[in-house]
Amino acid sequence: MIPYLSQPMIPLIDIHTHHGSSTADVIAVRNWDFDAMPVGISSIGVHPWQSVTINTDVDFISKSMKQVETKCRMPQVVMIGETGLDALRGADMNTQKQLFLKHIALSEQLKKPLVIHCVKAVEELLSIRNQQHPTQQWIIHGYRKNAQLGKQLLQQGIALSFGLHSDAEAMKAAYVANALWLETDDSEANIVDVYQMASERLSISVEELKLNIYQRAVLLSSLFRLE
Numbered sequence: 001m002i003p004y005l006s007q008p009m010i011p012l013i014d015i016h017t018h019h020g021s022s023t024a025d026v027i028a029v030r031n032w033d034f035d036a037m038p039v040g041i042s043s044i045g046v047h048p049w050q051s052v053t054i055n056t057d058v059d060f061i062s063k064s065m066k067q068v069e070t071k072c073r074m075p076q077v078v079m080i081g082e083t084g085l086d087a088l089r090g091a092d093m094n095t096q097k098q099l100f101l102k103h104i105a106l107s108e109q110l111k112k113p114l115v116i117h118c119v120k121a122v123e124e125l126l127s128i129r130n131q132q133h134p135t136q137q138w139i140i141h142g143y144r145k146n147a148q149l150g151k152q153l154l155q156q157g158i159a160l161s162f163g164l165h166s167d168a169e170a171m172k173a174a175y176v177a178n179a180l181w182l183e184t185d186d187s188e189a190n191i192v193d194v195y196q197m198a199s200e201r202l203s204i205s206v207e208e209l210k211l212n213i214y215q216r217a218v219l220l221s222s223l224f225r226l227e
């Protein structure tokens, strides 16, 4: 059963939020910490920043992933993450890679896309992608870097998600590549304003943009698995 399709109104999609929840007009993918209980349309994973816990608890990876594995199977969890690599925060890169690989395996096994936090670790991310050959969509969320790097990621088949503060040219590149998502993340921004900003930058109407993102979301069938 695919909900929303029968509705004449096309919803806005907030692909990554720590505060928002879905309404009649908005599908919000709410992100939860691994130890929380996901409510509503959700994503859940171990944030790379949390990997630092390994310094005080050597079993952190197995303990936290046990929780993630159980919760990721829940039907309301439509994406795995946020997960990823952060060269500026969290545990050492090897530990972060171990955690990331476990999320990738889960994403492939459960056929749910991956929402990725990536800070100053694009090379590591791409080398892991080239080794793993994932079939599920990878979305780098909160993309704020330039179009040049953005195009490199898009060429590798990675989608980009943008908030209010992002590079207009990178956003255009993602739109052209049919790989653009919008989000509010942990900000107080309203997803309506993010759509408004993006439509101005892309010189298209909000309605056109809504349809564009909605059509992509329909292809990510896991988003629509809920009754």
Ligand SMILES: [Zn+2]
Pocket: 016, 018, 031, 082, 185, 186
């Ligand atoms: Zn986030």
